[in-house]
Amino acid sequence: MSRQTLLADPLSTSRIYVTMRGFGSPDADLHIYVRYAKGGPNPIRIECHKDDTVYDLIKTLIIRAKEFGLDNAGVTLREGDITVYKVIQDQECNVQKKERLPPRRLLTEVHEFDLEFEADVCEVPVSHARADTSAVFLCRRTETFGDLARKIQTRLPTFHFQEAYLKEIREQLEGGAQLRISEYSSVGGKSKLVDPTTKIGDLEDKTFGFTVETPKKAITLADIKENICGQNIAFFGPSGNGKSSTINTFAKALIGVYQPLAQTFQLEGPGTKVFKPYKFSIENRTFFLCDVPGRGLLVDDDEDSSKIITRILDGKLPAERPLDHKIRFFDRGFGKIHGVVYIHKWEAELDELHTCLSDELATRGSGIPMIVIMTHIDRAQDNPELIAQKCSELAEKIGIDVANVFTISNFDHETEHEDQQRDAHALNLLNKILASAKSFCNRGKVRVSEIVKEFNSLTTTDKH
Structure with a gap:
């Protein structure tokens, strides 16, 4: 029997919610349907065996992370980045409770519950004034905006620039220009340059833009x-x-x-x-x-x-x-x-x-x-x-x-x-x-x- 899947607050920690259904097939003991709560693809089926543990599930999700959009900015998830929870719905109080599942827990022991996992990463939306679209980069909270600038530089086509302008930006960067990131304020549309050494986790849930600045020739x-x-x-x-x-x-x-x-x-x-x-x-x-x-x-x-x-x-x-x-x-x-x-x-x-x-x-x-x-x-x-x-x-x-x-x-x-x-x-x-x-x-x-x-x-x- 299918159960209702919990929806996440879009500003909260990145989550994937796993709904398990115990039906058999010739190829696997369990078929797990996994969905990304932040508007990702439809539920993706993951085949598991009855002796698989939560740790096995974590490794499978890491391998298939791209299907959920979780490596779109060059972040390689590690086992320690993911925590799996059992979600219990209290019908009387209309509240939800979470219980962290240890990696050695067998999946067959929790297949009747909704499983939720959190990844210790955050989504950073970035735009450019001349780009046709913005992009969302997945980053660890301990990374800096200097790290984000390097990711942007390697994934410029993500913004769908016009070909001539994309070529111009790349030539500027190859010539020593610097990619600078600014934080956009929700008040008055103002922006403020972000120090490259600032940790991304310190400015989580903000919106950012970037510019490419050619360094001025030092006057002697x-x-x-x-x-x-x-x-x-x-x-x-x-x-x-x-x-x-x-x-x-x-x-x-x-x-x-x-x-x-x-x-x-x-x-x-x-x-x-x-x-x-x-x-x-x-x-x-x-x-x-x-x-x-x-x-x-x-x-x-x-x-x-x-x-x-x-x-x-x-x-x-x-x-x-x-x-x-x-x-x-x-x-x-x-x-x-x-x-x-x-x-x-x-x-x-x-x-x-x-x-x-x-x-x-x-x-x-x-x-x-x-x-x-x-x-x-x-x-x-x-x-x-x-x-x-x-x-x-x-x-x-x-x-x-x-x-x-x-x-x-x-x-x-x-x-x-x-x-x-x-x-x-x-x-x-x-x-x-x-x-x-x-x-x-x-x-x-x-x-x-x-x-x-x-x-x-x-x-x-x-x-x-």
Whole structure:
């Protein structure tokens, strides 16, 4: 007589439920019908003999695990991974009780009961934005997400990518690209990168996605030297948003040790009070990173604010602002600004400074390039989608291309631990800033050359 088979909660431990039926056949003493509760195939018949034990059943299930979808991610089950239970239905209390069956127990002793077995593995659903389907990988709870990444890499066809894109992914991975796994949140559809050393059992019953990221070429001092042509880079931004800290982070990456150059913002008062240029040299090439005071640039009269910014862009340095809120300027022959970096703190609201600065760059800046850096990026808790969203919103508000918005986690304390990844990111960002300013300088040289040629041409014509 057939008995009702117990259904499992889809979020619980992987289970297979075994219903035994005692009917004879010429080939075997018992025919056991096995069904996988998580939507697997229909019950599969397993032939057993009357002297078979629970251990024999476990070995048979391991051999035929693929029929239940239990080795679809390269997990080879072992005898110790499976525990078989006898399930007893209490009709009066309408509850179920389980009794663990020892491996030596004869199957004939329990053939009148439903048998349930649990495998010490978990199913990990993984998707990709450009895949036609998602895939479920079977993993041990003690495995790490680094192990899962390697499984995904060997089973890419499981996702049914288009052939051209599948080829592209494989070429990227062969070229040194990294496969990174993110956890998807049920709230707002946000994602968060998962540390490869995290055990899969620590994030059971979650949903994941993966991306393939090509490692960025490590920028060296030689690369930066090639983009140095005597540029003056001005750092604008409200007080406390991280201008000085960003300059110190660049200095740390260049020098190799933490030697704070710029005075950072303190709660009891402003950090940077004067326009301070910091000189950096690589061999015989020099550039300046100029810390512009955050306070005093915006005054009640918009025209006066514009004049202040224009004079700074022209290389006239403001002295320390006295108590009457007026700024005295003097020209030290510093030279004009070739690039602007606007610093914005992650959680801060934009003030009018970015509007005045953008207007002056557009009207009087002669095409001086501006790059925006968002600081305090650690507040995003390593959420790439949230970071991308904030960068896009900031670019739209300021009115620049999102490709010119970058992020940084600044080096703030002398005792802070070494972080080679942060240094590498800082060098890469500094190289982009210098390259942008160098391009501006070269455009200016070309324009001067064109004017000289045009003047010489007119002079020659007049002589004739």
